[in-house]
Amino acid sequence: MTTFGQQLRVYRRQCRDPLRGGVLTQARLGELLGDELNHAGYSGAAVSDWERGKSKIHADDRLALVGLVATLRRYGGLTTLAEANHLLQTGNYRPLDVQEQTQVFPDAAPHSPTTLPKPTAVLTAERRKKLILLAKVKQFWVEGVLEKSVRGAMLLNLHGRSYDEAVDNPWQQIIGFVPPLPVGEETAVPPPNLTARFHQADRALLILGEPGSGKTITLITLAQELIAQAEVDSEQPIPVIFNLVSWAEKRESINAWLEEELTAKYQIPPMLGRQWLADDALILLLDGLDEVSLNHRAACVAAINQFRKEHGLAGIIVSSRRKAYEASNTNLQLNSAFLLQPLTTSQIDVYLAAAGEPLEGLRTAVQQDPILQEMAQTPLMLHALSAAYWQTKTVPGSDGTFDINGLLGTYVQAMFDRRGENLVFSHEKVKDRLTWLARRMDKHNQALFLIERLQPSWLPSYGWKWAYLLGSRLFSGLISSFLMWLFWLVVRINVPQFGTVWSQQIAQVIPGRAAETDFWLMLSLGLSMGFLTAVLDSIDYKRISDQGNPAVDQRKRVLSRTAVTSLVTGSLAALIVAVFDNALLSFSFGVVVGVTFGLIAYFVYGSNLRDDIRTVAALSWTWSGAFTGLLIGIGLATAVELVEWSLYGVTQLTPTFLSLGLIFMLLGGLRGHRVSATSNPNQGIWLSATNALVAAGIVGLPMLVVTAVVWQNAPAGLIIGALTTLVTLFMFGGGNVANHFYLRFLLWLTKELPWDLVSFLEFSVNHVFLHRVGGGYLFTHQTLQAYFAKRTAV
Numbered sequence: 195m196t197t198f199g200q201q202l203r204v205y206r207r208q209c210r211d212p213l214r215g216g217v218l219t220q221a222r223l224g225e226l227l228g229d230e231l232n233h234a235g236y237s238g239a240a241v242s243d244w245e246r247g248k249s250k251i252h253a254d255d256r257l258a259l260v261g262l263v264a265t266l267r268r269y270g271g272l273t274t275l276a277e278a279n280h281l282l283q284t285g286n287y288r289p290l291d292v293q294e295q296t297q298v299f300p301d302a303a304p305h306s307p308t309t310l311p312k313p314t315a316v317l318t319a320e321r322r323k324k325l326i327l328l329a330k331v332k333q334f335w336v337e338g339v340l341e342k343s344v345r346g347a348m349l350l351n352l353h354g355r356s357y358d359e360a361v362d363n364p365w366q367q368i369i370g371f372v373p374p375l376p377v378g379e380e381t382a383v384p385p386p387n388l389t390a391r392f393h394q395a396d397r398a399l400l401i402l403g404e405p406g407s408g409k410t411i412t413l414i415t416l417a418q419e420l421i422a423q424a425e426v427d428s429e430q431p432i433p434v435i436f437n438l439v440s441w442a443e444k445r446e447s448i449n450a451w452l453e454e455e456l457t458a459k460y461q462i463p464p465m466l467g468r469q470w471l472a473d474d475a476l477i478l479l480l481d482g483l484d485e486v487s488l489n490h491r492a493a494c495v496a497a498i499n500q501f502r503k504e505h506g507l508a509g510i511i512v513s514s515r516r517k518a519y520e521a522s523n524t525n526l527q528l529n530s531a532f533l534l535q536p537l538t539t540s541q542i543d544v545y546l547a548a549a550g551e552p553l554e555g556l557r558t559a560v561q562q563d564p565i566l567q568e569m570a571q572t573p574l575m576l577h578a579l580s581a582a583y584w585q586t587k588t589v590p591g592s593d594g595t596f597d598i599n600g601l602l603g604t605y606v607q608a609m610f611d612r613r614g615e616n617l618v619f620s621h622e623k624v625k626d627r628l629t630w631l632a633r634r635m636d637k638h639n640q641a642l643f644l645i646e647r648l649q650p651s652w653l654p655s656y657g658w659k660w661a662y663l664l665g666s667r668l669f670s671g672l673i674s675s676f677l678m679w680l681f682w683l684v685v686r687i688n689v690p691q692f693g694t695v696w697s698q699q700i701a702q703v704i705p706g707r708a709a710e711t712d713f714w715l716m717l718s719l720g721l722s723m724g725f726l727t728a729v730l731d732s733i734d735y736k737r738i739s740d741q742g743n744p745a746v747d748q749r750k751r752v753l754s755r756t757a758v759t760s761l762v763t764g765s766l767a768a769l770i771v772a773v774f775d776n777a778l779l780s781f782s783f784g785v786v787v788g789v790t791f792g793l794i795a796y797f798v799y800g801s802n803l804r805d806d807i808r809t810v811a812a813l814s815w816t817w818s819g820a821f822t823g824l825l826i827g828i829g830l831a832t833a834v835e836l837v838e839w840s841l842y843g844v845t846q847l848t849p850t851f852l853s854l855g856l857i858f859m860l861l862g863g864l865r866g867h868r869v870s871a872t873s874n875p876n877q878g879i880w881l882s883a884t885n886a887l888v889a890a891g892i893v894g895l896p897m898l899v900v901t902a903v904v905w906q907n908a909p910a911g912l913i914i915g916a917l918t919t920l921v922t923l924f925m926f927g928g929g930n931v932a933n934h935f936y937l938r939f940l941l942w943l944t945k946e947l948p949w950d951l952v953s954f955l956e957f958s959v960n961h962v963f964l965h966r967v968g969g970g971y972l973f974t975h976q977t978l979q980a981y982f983a984k985r986t987a988v
Contacts, residue, residue: 197247197284197285198244198247198250198281198284198285198286198287199244199245199246199247199250200245201280201281201284202244202245202262202281203245205266205271205272205277205281206218206220206223206241206245206266206271207271208270208271209223209266209269209270209271210269210270211269218269218271219238220238220239220241220242220245221237221238221241223236223238223241223265224236224237224238224240224241226265226268226269227258227261227262227265230261230264230265230268231257231258231261236549236550236552237550237551237552239550239551240550240551250285251285251287251548252544252547252548253286253287253288255544255545255547255548256294257545257548258548259282259287260290260294260297260298263278263281263282263290263298264297264298266278266281267298267299274299275290275295275299278290278298278299292419292422293415293418293419296418296422297418321428323466324424324428324432324475325425327432327434327460327462328421328424328425328432330460330461330968331417331421331432331433331434331435331460332418332421333968334435334459334967334968335414335417335435335967336414336417336418336421338965338966338967338968339410339414339965339967339972353534353535353536353537353538354403354532354533354534354535355532355533355535356530356531356532356533357400357402357531357532357533358530358531359531360400360402360516360519360520360525360526360531360533361400361525361526361527361528361529361530361531362525362526362527362528363527363528363529363530389416389419389420389423391530391532392416392420392509392511394530395528395529395530396529396530397477397508397509397510398502398509398510398511398528398529398530399510399511399512399528399529399530399531399532400511400512400513400514400519400526400528400530400531400532401413401511401512401513401514401531401532401534402513402514402515402516402519402531402532402533402534403513403515403516403533403534404515404516404517404534404536404572405515405572405574405976405977406572406573406574406575406975406977407534407535407536407572407573407574408534408572408573408574409481409513409514409515409534410481410482410513410975410976411573412513412534413435413479413481413511413513414435416433416479416511417433417435417479420433420477421433431474431475431476431477431508431509432470432475432476432477433476433477433479433509434456434460434476434477434478434479435479435481436452436455436459436478436479436480436481437480437481437482437485437641437642438480438481438482438483438485438486438494438512439482439485439486439639439640439641440455440639440640440641441486441494441497441639442486442487442490442494442639443638443639443804445490445493445494445497447497447500447501448497448498448500448501449471449501449504449505452467452471452478453467453468453471456470459642459970471505471508474505474507474508476508476509477508477509477510477511478508478509478510478511479510479511479513480498480510480511480512480513481513481641482513482514482641482976483495483512483513483514483518483519484514484515484518484519484976485641485976486639487639488518488521488522491518491521491522492522492523492524495522495524495525495526496524498510498512498526499526499527502527502528503527510528512526512528516533536571536572537570537571537572537573537576539567542560542567542570542571542576543557543560543561545576545580546560546580549580552584553580553583553584555583555587556579556580556583560579566579569598569601574975574977575598575601578601578602578604578605579601581605581608581609582601582604582605582607582608584608598977598981599981599984602977602978602981603981606625606963606981607621609961609962609963610624610961619948619954619957624954624957624958624961624963625982625985627946627947627948627954628958628963628982629982629983629985630946630947631643631982632973632979632980632982632983633982633983634652635979636979636983638651638652638804641972642967642970642971642972643955643970643971643972644878644969644970644971645875645876645879645951645952645955645969646809646876646877646878646879646882646934646969647878648807648934648937648938648941649804649805649806649807649937650662650663650806650807650937651804652937652941653937653940653941653944654944654946656736658940658944659732659735660728660732661940662933662936662937662940663728663731663732663735664725664728665936666728666806666932666933666936667724667725667727667728667731668721668724668725668728669724669929669932669933669936670724670727670929671720671721671722671723671724671725671727672717672720672721672724673720673920673924673929674720674723674724675716675717675719675720675721676716676720676920677917677920677921678716678719678720679713679716679717680913680914680916680917680920681917682716683913719766723762723763723766726762727759759788760788761788763788764784764785764788765784765788766784768780768781768784768785769784785833806933807930807933807934807937808930809878809879809881809882809927809930810881810882810885810886810926810927810930813864813865813885813888813889813926814864814865815863815864815865816863816865817863819862819863819864819865820859820860820862820863821859821862822862823858823859823860823861823862823863824855824858824859824862826858826862827851827854827855827856827857827858827859828851828854828855830854830858831850831851831853831854831855832851834850834854835847835850835851848904849901849904849905852900852904853897853900853901853904853905853914856896856897856900857893857897857918860892860893860896860897861893861921861922861925864889864892864893864922864926874968874969875952875955875956875966875969875970875971876951876952876969877969878969879931879934882926882927882928882930882931883927883928883931885926885927886922886923886926886927886928886931887923889922889923889925889926889927890918890919890920890922890923890926890928891919892922893918893919893921893922894915894916894918894919894922895915897914897915897918898911898912898914898915898918899911899915901914901915902915938951955971958971959971962974963978
């Protein structure tokens with residue numbers, strides 16, 4: 195009969211070493227198993243003992259067993275689920291359960307027929323969209339976080355107990371509740387299947403625990419089980435994970451916040467997200483209530499309760515640290531609560547024993563030292579102790595002076611030592627930049643860092659913010675000047691006498707040919723308006739900052755800013771022209787300048803320094819918008835022809851109406867969606883650049899051809915093509931792309947962030963300081979983020 199060790203040897207020899215090539219040795223299998231478990235590896239001697247039957251993995255240590263199967267699967271030793279279960283059965287271990295199958299064999303994991311019906315035969319458009327959302331949640335959280343996280347939090351069979359006194363169940367006054375018995379190591383039991391517990395709570399559950407107790411991992415594991423159900427049953431709602439910390443940015447209704455998060459984090463169109471929320475088609479997994487500042491936490495709980503009143507049929511799970519939740523003095527109106535319990539001494543011992551000799555000294559110290567036992571009672575601290583001991587071979591002193599910050603500091607250094615020296619990023623520089631990142635994320639209420647969401651408010655001082663405002667606004671003024679000059683050239687080509695008197699009189703003050711005079715005048719006007727806008731914005735933004743960045747009506751502020759910009763710039767332009775020419779021409783010129791600068795203000799600038807750079811990561815076409823744009827173009831063409839007829843007694847109806855009607859119809863029909871795509875780092879900015887180019891081609895090329903043909907004037911066609919191309923580039927993301935890289939340049943000058951930001955973030959991921967979730971990054975644990983935020987930078 196084949197033994198477990200013999201079968202393990204067969205499968206190991208079928209593996210291929212990805213780094214060194216050839217058959218996987220016993221020592222390399224131990225190292226790779228350590229990488230799989232995200233903690234200290236196993237020695238070749240331990241693997242040799244397993245294969246020779248001298249020792250075996252404890253049956254309760256599913257962490258090591260499933261990690262071993264996953265390692266053999268990843269490097270080619272195991273190819274099927276049947277082989278994996280056969281290996282386990284030869285050692286008298288139970289086969290992989292549904293959760294473990296999904297983790298190791300996601301494409302082959304079977305589902306219980308008693309809970310999961312057969313797949314839906316017809317794939318409708320609605321079902322296809324929901325499957326896309328399911329895939330995003332699975333990719334971002336299950337594969338991006340759960341499978342790369344500290345697996346001790348997932349596979350240690352965390353203990354817990356009901357804690358229903360923490361919620362306001364509407365039936366409590368009628369049926370009451372029985373006070374729970376104290377739970378110790380002997381009476382604590384693992385929770386039932388997570389999905390079963392969720393349904394027992396009538397799909398409204400609160401998960402509480404201490405820092406590092408595994409709350410987020412428990413939440414993601416629950417999402418994994420719900421995803422498995424929704425993938426095969428079209429009637430099941432879609433589980434979606436959100437972090438509540440971003441709610442504190444605007445403090446709006448939960449429904450409105452969820453709509454924005456679906457768009458920003460999962461690229462779901464606003465109308466579709468709104469419909470799914472209205473239909474209760476989503477299960478909302480809300481993590482990080484404790485990360486909301488104490489000043490706003492009670493309001494957040496109240497907002498969730500209000501959402502529950504309006505959407506009582508929607509499934510909802512909230513997780514939080516217990517003390518932070520109780521400090522809000524406001525209970526959630528959910529049906530049940532579950533409190534995660536500390537790891538038992540037997541769980542800790544099994545975890546350390548599985549590592550064998552490398553952690554034997556730590557195991558002995560934990561057994562003998564009550565302080566170490568207490569420190570190791572959460573998966574996070576147990577993992578940190580293991581990693582720190584693996585590198586330093588020392589344990590905290592029994593006097594208790596080795597506090598959590600000291601432990602995390604040792605853990606951070608151990609992660610550096612584990613990967614060796616790096617010539618690109620020094621250890622101190624990485625720690626300083628992670629400190630800066632943690633503080634800025636806390637300040638901006640962000641749990642997930644997206645490069646494309648960098649804003650000028652992340653700059654370190656008011657002087658640097660003024661440098662951003664001045665540079666970005668002068669750049670906009672420069673572009674606007676060039677656009678106005680191109681427009682004036684088109685006017686001169688088609689109506690030679692238009693503006694001649696004005697230009698000649700200006701030329702008497704500023705010597706030069708008429709075209710050159712016009713250019714320098716436009717340039718002066720544009721740069722002046724850019725500087726003035728920078729000054730006005732700096733005053734406005736400082737006032738908002740002094741008020742603590744209160745929640746504001748974004749649309750109202752943008753519209754008012756646009757109106758003020760149009761009025762001021764248009765009036766100034768009209769005044770300049772009126773000095774040298776007639777009133778009608780000055781009014782016309784003022785309208786053109788005002789509309790141009792107003793459009794720049796509307797499409798480029800945000801409502802404050804936290805929202806100044808906005809991505810355009812998706813384009814769409816709307817016929818209603820195209821019709822509205824056509825009406826605007828016809829109206830503007832009518833005004834142009836009336837001015838031309840009044841001044842010079844001539845008209846060019848067909849070319850003017852056709853050209854202006856076409857350009858405004860195209861600009862009105864195109865829509866740029868403000869979506870932060872997160873499949874790859876900084877994808878939102880690169881999509882903005884791509885879509886700006888696509889939109890410019892859609893508008894600029896037809897305008898070039900049509901104008902050249904209709905006006906029968908190739909130079910005019912080229913100029914109008916260039917004009918419309920630049921306008922479209924600026925309107926559909928080009929200006930924001932330029933501002934983004936200018937901001938990155940300033941952050942590089944401040945030495946806060948490296949220019950090659952992606953490489954730095956990926957370096958931090960490789961050293962287990964950050965997780966990559968799609969195109970964003972989050973700290974591997976909130977406690978680690980808090981450690982860096984409080985750290986003193988060198």
